[in-house]
Amino acid sequence: MNEAALPVPLPPRALLLLLLLLLQSSWGAPREGENPLRITPAWPVVRAGGSIRLNCSLSCPKEATVQWKGLDTSLGHVSSVPGLSVLTIPEAALSMAGSKVCISTCQDTTYQDTVELLVYAFPDKVEVSPSLLVPGQGATLVCSAREVSPHDRLSFAWYRGDEELRGLQALDEDLGPEQEAETGEELEVFWVTKRWALPAELVTAGPEFRCRVEMDLGHQAFSHSRAIAVISRMTSPAPSTLLPTTTTAAGPAPPSSVASTVKGHSSGPPEPPASSLTRGPGSSLPLTSNPGSGDPCLPKIFLSPMRGAGGGALELTCQACEPGTSVHWIRAPGRLADYQGQEAGARATLILHPGPLNWGLYQCQVEPGSQKTSCYLDKELLPETDGGNSSASLWTGGCLLGLILAAFVAYRLRRRLGAQGPPDAAQP
Structure with a gap:
């Protein structure tokens, strides 16, 4: 065997240098x-x-x-x-x-x-209509998103509580660029409006109907929502029967909420179920109640005759269920500034007079927490005329009739005295 053909082993020092050169030539490349x-x-x-x-x-x-x-x-x-x-x-x-x-x-x-x-542009400018839904009555649901971009990344969905609402028939969709209010110049943002037909059988007493608009940007998603309350109208009761009441489904969160989510996940507080109360004759009328012992503590609204006030005036009271809170009226027919009332801590009142000007939706809010409760008053509770005004009209009419009779008697008396002539003159 030829020993000269065998490779000569390199010393360890040379092997280390060769390895360093190889690493340097390939490091980071x-x-x-x-x-x-x-x-x-x-x-x-x-x-x-x-x-x-x-x-x-x-x-x-x-x-x-x-x-x-x-x-x-x-x-x-x-x-x-x-x-x-x-x-x-x-x-x-x-x-x-x-x-x-x-x-x-x-x-x-x-x-x-x-x-x-x-x-992207996606401000919290979601609008819905109608403003109220009545059980048993169908409606056209409208949901709009304003000042958005890109508009092709939007999706719309209706929820009731935390469940998506099924059975809605999509009607049409409108799209257009927003315009500058003063110059009318078209902006880079858009408005998107969609409409659905809501069947009457889906409108029942319970949680709010909520439109959720989501902007999907691939690996991120953002959403806003706006809610429509379901208001139960009262019926005309017999004096000896229990009186059904208006209910509300307002939850602890405000009607508009925004959430930023990872794609595939969504967030949003569930709405508590609605409930109703009844009353017997002679007591104040509670228009709303807490949904249940396990649900958030919502404010209550009561309607009662106003003490010491004539003309059939009523007092609408919103009462918080927790001490240390403050209650404010945030909605009423017309302007709130035109109403008389008082806000004191956990209790707020409004003075109402019978008549159509006070028919409509009332809503109060509790702070902290922004919990809201609503009720709807119509002619069944606030008639067009009241007993006090009717009595005044009757008294006025009676006085006028008395004056007419007195004038007629005086006229007849003068005619009779004139027909008899002057008394005979004394004979000379």
């Missing part, structure tokens, strides 16, 4: 076909008027040049150091949305990567 550029965030989303930073970096054994390119980068601020470039947009505009390009050079090799910037 991008593999063939691999893009070493890294852009964060990978899915940038920013609301109109907000700020965002886009980072573009490159791992390279030597100093690498990294730079954001494009005409639109002049709208922001670009700061670059070896291996890193930062594009800062302090106040994003809708026109800034689109592809952003980052270019870098490493060991005489040029790399390029892009990222899609999404700039």
Whole structure:
């Protein structure tokens, strides 16, 4: 065997140097076909008027040049150091949305990567109609989102409580650009309106109907909602029967709520079920009640005759169920400033007089917590005329009739005295 053909083993020191040279030649160098550029965030989303930073970096054994390119980068601020470039947009505009390009050079090799910037507008400007729903009566549900962009990322859904409402028939949809109020110039944002037919059998006493509008931006989703209360109208009771009452389904959260969610998940507080109360003759009328012992403590509304007031005046009272809270009336037919009343801590009152001017929806709110309760009053509780006014009219009519009779008697007496002539003169 030829020993000269055998390889000569390298000393350990030489093996270590050779290994270091191999590592240095390959350390940090991008593999063939691999893009070493890294852009964060990978899915940038920013609301109109907000700020965002886009980072573009490159791992390279030597100093690498990294730079954001494009005409639109002049709208922001670009700061670059070896291996890193930062594009800062302090106040994003809708026109800034689109592809952003980052270019870098490493060991005489040029790399390029892009990222899609999404700039959205989705304010809490959701509108619904009608303002009220009555059990057993169908309606056309209308839900609108104002000043939104992009409009093709919107989806609409109706809920009752935390369950999506089924059985609605989609009618039509309107879309148009928003306009400047003064100049009429078209803006970059849009309004979207959708309509549905609500069957009468789906309108029952219970939780509110809530329209939820979601904007899906891929890896992020945002939503707003607006609710419509279901109000039960009262019927005319016999004096000896129990009186059915108006109910409300207001939950602990305000009618409008906004949620930011990860795609595939949604949030929203469930609405408690509605309930009703009855009363016997001679007591004040509770128009609302707490839904149940396990539900949030909602304020109650009572209607009772006003003490020491004539003309059939009534007192509408909203009473909180927790001490240390404050109650305020937030809605009434006409203007609240035209009503007399008093707000004192957990109790607020309004003075009502019979007549159609006071027919309609009343709503009070408790702070803290913004819990709301509503009731609807119509001619069954506030008739067009009251007993006091009728008595006054009867008294006025009686006085007028007495004056007419007195004038008639005086006239007849004068006629009779005139027919008899003057008394005979004394004979001389």
